Amino acid sequence: METKECSKCKKEKEISNFAHLQNWCRHCFSEYSKTPEQKMKMKAYIQNLPPWRKTYSAIRVRCNYGRYGKNGRSSYGEGRKMLITPDELKLLWFRDKGYLLKQPSIDRIDNNGDYTKENCRYIELLENISIGHLGRKQSASANQKRRLTMIAYWEKRKQNRQRRG
Numbered sequence: 001m002e003t004k005e006c007s008k009c010k011k012e013k014e015i016s017n018f019a020h021l022q023n024w025c026r027h028c029f030s031e032y033s034k035t036p037e038q039k040m041k042m043k044a045y046i047q048n049l050p051p052w053r054k055t056y057s058a059i060r061v062r063c064n065y066g067r068y069g070k071n072g073r074s075s076y077g078e079g080r081k082m083l084i085t086p087d088e089l090k091l092l093w094f095r096d097k098g099y100l101l102k103q104p105s106i107d108r109i110d111n112n113g114d115y116t117k118e119n120c121r122y123i124e125l126l127e128n129i130s131i132g133h134l135g136r137k138q139s140a141s142a143n144q145k146r147r148l149t150m151i152a153y154w155e156k157r158k159q160n161r162q163r164r165g
């Protein structure tokens with residue numbers, strides 16, 4: 001078993017506890033990222049990313065850490081495969097004129113498909129909410145109710161952001 005000493009906690013740990021070329025173990029990294037300063041830094045970092053990079057991070061989180069885990073499937077994209085690169089998202093951003101959208105959001109054209117360049121496009125968030133991903137087995141009224149809830153959620157979130165910003 002290959003081990004390595006963490007330069008932060010000084011514990012000898014199995015190599016799987018270290019991300020590629022990192023001298024801190026995963027545990028120390030995750031503790032460090034929870035500190036308020038680090039959270040602020042991370043937030044600022046994300047805010048300064050170009051929009052397609054933000055999309056990329058969001059998709060990656062969904063695919064890898066979604067509610068249903070790596071192999072789970074849900075209508076929100078969790079469990080889908082991440083097969084798109086930041087450069088491809090950038091192409092889509094300009095192709096779909098993401099900069100003209102009020103609330104750009106990434107849509108999978110085929111809801112059962114993965115995140116690929118062919119299967120993704122930027123559309124308005126509200127349009128994205130209304131065209132799909134709403135649990136097709138549910139009744140129309142349940143879908144409508146859910147849609148209104150989601151719209152209210154996004155509106156509230158937007159307002160909160162503006163208040164803070």
Ligand SMILES: [Zn+2]
Pocket residue numbers: 006007008009010011024025026027028
């Ligand atoms: Zn450590």
